[in-house]
Amino acid sequence: MEKGIFNSAAKIQYVKNAGGPTLGYSESSGVKIFEKDGFFFKDLNKDGKIDKYEDWRLSPEERAKDLASKMTIEQIAGLMLYSGHQSIPADSNAWFAGTYNGKSYEESKANPWDLTDEQIEFLTNDHLRHVLMTTVESPEIAARWNNEVQALVEGLGLGIPANNSSDPRHGSDSSSEFNSGAGGSISMWPESLGLAATFDPKIVEKFGEIASKEYRALGIATALSPQIDIATDPRWFCFNGTFGEDPQLSTDMARAYIDGFQTSEGDREITDGWGYDSVNAMVKHWPGGGSGEAGRDAHYGSGKYAIYPGNNFEEHVKPFVEGAFKLSGKTEKASAVMPYYTVSFNQDPVNGENVGNSYNQYLINDLLRNKNRYDGVVCTDWNITYDESPDPATLIGGKPWGVEQLTVAERHYKLLMAGVDQFGGNNEAGPIIDAYQMGVAEHGEAFMRQRFEESAVRLLKNIFRLGLFENPYLAVEESAQIVGNPDFMKDGYEAQLKSVVMLKNRNQVLPLAKGCKVYIPKRYTGPRKDWFGRLIPESLEFPVNLDIANKYFTVTDNPEEADIGLVFIRTPMSGMGYSHADAEAGGNGYVPISLQYKPYTAGHAREVSFAGDSRPGDVSNRSYKGKTVTPDNTTDLDMILETKKKMEGKPVIVSLFMSNPTIVEEFEKEVDAVVANFGVQDQAIFEILTGEVEPSGLLPFQMPANMKTVEKQFEDVPHDMECHVDSEKHVYDFAFGLSWSGVIRDERTEKYRNMVKN
Numbered sequence: 201m202e203k204g205i206f207n208s209a210a211k212i213q214y215v216k217n218a219g220g221p222t223l224g225y226s227e228s229s230g231v232k233i234f235e236k237d238g239f240f241f242k243d244l245n246k247d248g249k250i251d252k253y254e255d256w257r258l259s260p261e262e263r264a265k266d267l268a269s270k271m272t273i274e275q276i277a278g279l280m281l282y283s284g285h286q287s288i289p290a291d292s293n294a295w296f297a298g299t300y301n302g303k304s305y306e307e308s309k310a311n312p313w314d315l316t317d318e319q320i321e322f323l324t325n326d327h328l329r330h331v332l333m334t335t336v337e338s339p340e341i342a343a344r345w346n347n348e349v350q351a352l353v354e355g356l357g358l359g360i361p362a363n364n365s366s367d368p369r370h371g372s373d374s375s376s377e378f379n380s381g382a383g384g385s386i387s388m389w390p391e392s393l394g395l396a397a398t399f400d401p402k403i404v405e406k407f408g409e410i411a412s413k414e415y416r417a418l419g420i421a422t423a424l425s426p427q428i429d430i431a432t433d434p435r436w437f438c439f440n441g442t443f444g445e446d447p448q449l450s451t452d453m454a455r456a457y458i459d460g461f462q463t464s465e466g467d468r469e470i471t472d473g474w475g476y477d478s479v480n481a482m483v484k485h486w487p488g489g490g491s492g493e494a495g496r497d498a499h500y501g502s503g504k505y506a507i508y509p510g511n512n513f514e515e516h517v518k519p520f521v522e523g524a525f526k527l528s529g530k531t532e533k534a535s536a537v538m539p540y541y542t543v544s545f546n547q548d549p550v551n552g553e554n555v556g557n558s559y560n561q562y563l564i565n566d567l568l569r570n571k572n573r574y575d576g577v578v579c580t581d582w583n584i585t586y587d588e589s590p591d592p593a594t595l596i597g598g599k600p601w602g603v604e605q606l607t608v609a610e611r612h613y614k615l616l617m618a619g620v621d622q623f624g625g626n627n628e629a630g631p632i633i634d635a636y637q638m639g640v641a642e643h644g645e646a647f648m649r650q651r652f653e654e655s656a657v658r659l660l661k662n663i664f665r666l667g668l669f670e671n672p673y674l675a676v677e678e679s680a681q682i683v684g685n686p687d688f689m690k691d692g693y694e695a696q697l698k699s700v701v702m703l704k705n706r707n708q709v710l711p712l713a714k715g716c717k718v719y720i721p722k723r724y725t726g727p728r729k730d731w732f733g734r735l736i737p738e739s740l741e742f743p744v745n746l747d748i749a750n751k752y753f754t755v756t757d758n759p760e761e762a763d764i765g766l767v768f769i770r771t772p773m774s775g776m777g778y779s780h781a782d783a784e785a786g787g788n789g790y791v792p793i794s795l796q797y798k799p800y801t802a803g804h805a806r807e808v809s810f811a812g813d814s815r816p817g818d819v820s821n822r823s824y825k826g827k828t829v830t831p832d833n834t835t836d837l838d839m840i841l842e843t844k845k846k847m848e849g850k851p852v853i854v855s856l857f858m859s860n861p862t863i864v865e866e867f868e869k870e871v872d873a874v875v876a877n878f879g880v881q882d883q884a885i886f887e888i889l890t891g892e893v894e895p896s897g898l899l900p901f902q903m904p905a906n907m908k909t910v911e912k913q914f915e916d917v918p919h920d921m922e923c924h925v926d927s928e929k930h931v932y933d934f935a936f937g938l939s940w941s942g943v944i945r946d947e948r949t950e951k952y953r954n955m956v957k958n
Contacts, residue, residue: 212347212673215240221256221470224671226347229355242670244359245270253358253669259471260664261657267358268656275357276652277632278327279659282365282579282624283319288336288345290316295732296334312337313344315352322627323353323362330622330659331364332424338385339418343679346419350672361672363663365422365482368392368441370411370692371879386414387688392427392453393858394699394878396443396900399935399948401456403695408460410688412479415461417682419674421666422480423461424538428454428519429488432512433915434904435495435793437503437776440859440878442490444900445918446934447518448955454523458483462531473530474665482579483524485540487547487563488516491916493810493822494777495793498541501592502778502790502822504556504601505811506542510914513547521572535662536577537568538624541584541599545811554811555602556584559611564619577658582625585611592789593778594733604815609634621655696880700888701897702938703864704874704926709851711891711940712764718753719762720744721843728773728832743768744882752886759846766889767843767871770857772797772831782827790824796863796907797837799830804911840867855885861901863910869927894939898948903932919956 215223217239225231225242232243234250239257241250252258252266268276289312290298291305298316300308315323322328331349336342349362370389387410389395395404415423427441430450443453464475489498489506496503524534539557546554548562557563558580568574585608586598603611612623613635623632639648663669702710712718723743728736749755756762774794783789790809794800805825812820844852851872856862858876868874875888875895887893902921904910909922924932930943935953937944 212351214671221667221670224673226351226354226673228351229359231354231359242359244354244669245357246359256670260474260661263664263669264657264660265653267360267660268653270358271653271656273636273649273652274629274633275327275360276656277629277636279329279360279656280622280632281322281326281328281626281629282330282582282622283322283328283332283627284582284625285332285334286316286319287334288312288342289314294335311344312341313348315345315348318627319349320352323349324356326627326629327357328627328629329353329360329362329663330422331362332625333364333366333418333420336418339679339683340676342418343674343676347673347676349419354672359669360660361663361668363421363480363659363668364419365424366415366418366420367424370407370414386684387411387692388696388881389692390696390699390877391440391879392443393440393900394880394897395457395695396449396453397699397701397878397897397937398695399449399898399900399952400698401452403698404453405456405460406691407695408457409463409477410460410691412461413477414683414688415479416477417674417679420479421668422482422536422662424482424484426454426457426481427484428524429485429490429540430516430519430918431490431901432516432918433491433495433913434795434861434901434910434921435777436490436492436860437495437497437499438489439861439901443519444934445490445902446900446952446956447515447918449900449952450519451523454483454519455527457481458524458534459527459529459531462527462535463529470665470667472532472665476667478531478666480535480662480666481524482536482538482577483520483534484538485542485581486517486520486537486557486568486578487513487539487544488519489540489542491516492542493545493915494790494805494824495915496777498543498601499595499599500776500778501588501599501601502776504541504543504599504813505545506540506915507545507810508547508916509810510917510920512914512916513544515918516916517567517572525572525574533574533576535665536579537574538579538581539564541581541601543602543811553602556600558584558620559603559614559618561618569619575658577621577655577662578619579622580615580620580624585615585623585626585631593776593780596732609638613638616651616655621658693881693884696884697887697893699878699880699897700884700895701876701899702873702888702895703856703876703899703903703932703936704868704871704928704930705938705940706872706928708940709853709872710875710889712753712853712889714752714890716753716763717756717761718749718764718766719756719759719843719847720746720749720766720768721839723768723839724835726832726835744885748883749886752890759843760848762847763850765843765847765850765852766855767840767852768855768857769836769840770833771795771859771862772836773833774800774829774831777824779829787827788819788822788824790819790822791827792824792829792907794829794831794907795860795904795910797831797834797866799828799834800907801828802826802907802911804908837866841870844870853889855889861903863904863906863924864926864932865906865924868924891940895937896939896944898935898937898944899932900934902934
């Protein structure tokens with residue numbers, strides 16, 4: 201196909217089968233409809249007959265095996281690709297910009313749903329069929345873009361449809377207002393930590409049921425979620441994407457989440473629980489990534505090692521083997537698994553390799569596939585086959601941890617031999633084909649052909665089971681009606697309310713009288729860098745939507761007039777544990793990650809790190825003992841104390857948005873109430889504060905008393921810190937929370953606290 205903007209410019213045609221699926225096809229694809237035995241079928245490969253893979257009456261397994269046998273090595277290599285991040289449209293301001301007929305989106309005058317040059321290239325020439333979607337302008341545009349993608353690939357080769365995917369996209373826009381009966385761009389729910397704070401798997405399953413319907417209406421067939429690592433180190437950057445530190449709670453939430461996403465019922469079911477409402481769940485990150493040394497994260501070279509000083513590796517796999525692989529629903533297990541970037545240090549008893557998890561034959565073939573009998577798709581995390589950046593603190597570049605010395609093709613070959621099926625973030629088939637030739641040289645053509653078909657069958661089953669071969673197209677108007685509809689918005693908002701945790705309520709200052717006068721100070725945040733290393737300028741702004749706040753209170757900028765001081769803060773943000781300034785000054789570059797607001801000096805850190813890189817030019821001892829770090833938002837503490845002073849004895853309430861367990865001892869005794877959330881709309885907080893809804897959330901983790909206990913805990917062990925004790929003698933332990941009547945004690949606390957004790 202010539203380079204240029206692809207637009208199918210053809211109507212989607214539909215053919216209904218009595219007692220069977222409706223077929224959807226694009227006139228531009230050249231696909232014909234055949235009739236056989238009174239039923240209609242798509243001739244996807246245009247060979248004039250109905251092949252087994254085109255016969256929707258057969259099982260997904262039988263169809264996948266037939267199709268895999270017909271595919272060339274180049275086509276299977278394309279199926280193994282998982283694209284880099286795609287914005288729709290890929291405008292110049294998007295994280296991942298693209299070109300349209302060689303021009304920027306703005307210059308090209310392209311439609312927002314048109315395919316980029318890159319997308320046309322990898323779909324057509326590299327045979328890629330798995331696309332990762334990021335931002336979308338609207339549900340309607342997402343649906344139109346999906347139809348353009350499907351029309352293009354339907355006309356190519358064997359007519360294999362695209363399996364589009366997404367990272368989690370149901371977080372809350374804090375400043376937006378919930379109105380009963382009003383819709384939105386997508387339903388808004390608490391983050392995973394907030395779902396965990398409900399301690400109610402039924403809410404999580406409901407989320408999965410709703411989110412899967414919205415995903416399918418957007419053209420998304422695979423969710424790159426849930427993240428079920430047990431977050432046993434409180435400093436970990438990815439803590440907020442988990443269900444917390446408790447293995448049993450994470451297991452129960454994982455099972456509920458995946459059942460909700462994967463299960464179709466009634467006339468929406470095709471077979472074995474799979475169907476038109478199903479979304480493949482790619483559960484992550486095997487075998488758990490929550491034990492990075494000193495809380496550092498393996499997206500960065502400085503955080504490549506997961507360590508197990510408490511010898512607690514087995515507990516980290518529990519949410520997978522007892523949750524994700526033992527579902528209550530008919531789909532039985534998560535259809536895909538993503539290993540994490542980390543090197544699970546010294547956890548390979550067979551080969552003794554310290555390589556990234558996806559590269560480790562023991563972790564994938566032996567432990568996951570053989571011992572735990574998992575035969576679904578294994579897809580690497582993104583960009584692990586590319587060369588690393590010389591900067592250990594940048595997200596840019598590859599993450600080939602432990603195999604840095606191999607070529608790109610050799611890395612692909614090692615992954616294939618370890619048992620991996622798919623390569624995240626890779627758009628080009630060339631290195632996979634090179635890896636195939638390496639395998640032929642070592643094992644012979646028959647062996648490698650069988651190895652490739654094995655992965656192809658796994659990948660194809662996840663497409664067949666969702667009915668995409670019969671109809672991958674969307675009705676744009678229906679998508680607009682489904683995504684963010686009023687009922688879905690209402691369910692998400694109710695979950696937000698149930699996720700809020702009240703930690704302190706001295707003298708029952710809460711609930712507040714509606715309409716009382718409230719002083720809300722502006723929040724200052726110093727300059728900092730985002731994930732990609734781009735500078736975020738300093739800011740001074742109101743932390744909430746004042747228009748919504750004024751519907752619950754009378755907001756004043758004069759603390760002398762106010763009845764209440766209401767301060768909004770976030771978890772301390774102290775970086776990723778690496779400092780260029782320290783390295784440039786002759787240090788090893790490693791610094792603490794702090795959970796307190798004041799400057800922190802690591803007096804209790806290890807003298808010698810557990811893990812390190814002995815390669816020339818790298819750092820084998822990553823200790824940061826004696827070094828100091830100051831959080832970017834250290835002024836949050838100043839804001840609280842200044843507000844306390846300005847209020848002159850009148851009550852001060854703190855609303856804390858937590859992305860990690862947070863040390864509150866620096867301010868807790870100075871304030872009258874503390875309410876915590878994990879990503880909700882401002883309105884949800886106001887409804888809790890004014891008593892319209894009683895708080896019912898519980899902490900899904902321990903809150904540390906100080907940084908000493910953080911440094912002394914084992915990165916791989918849950919529930920091993922000294923917890924904060926507040927002025928009311930309450931212990932901020934796992935499963936703690938307050939209602940209006942005091943400490944919550946109910947079925948949830950009895951179940952999960954007893955499991956910790958046992």
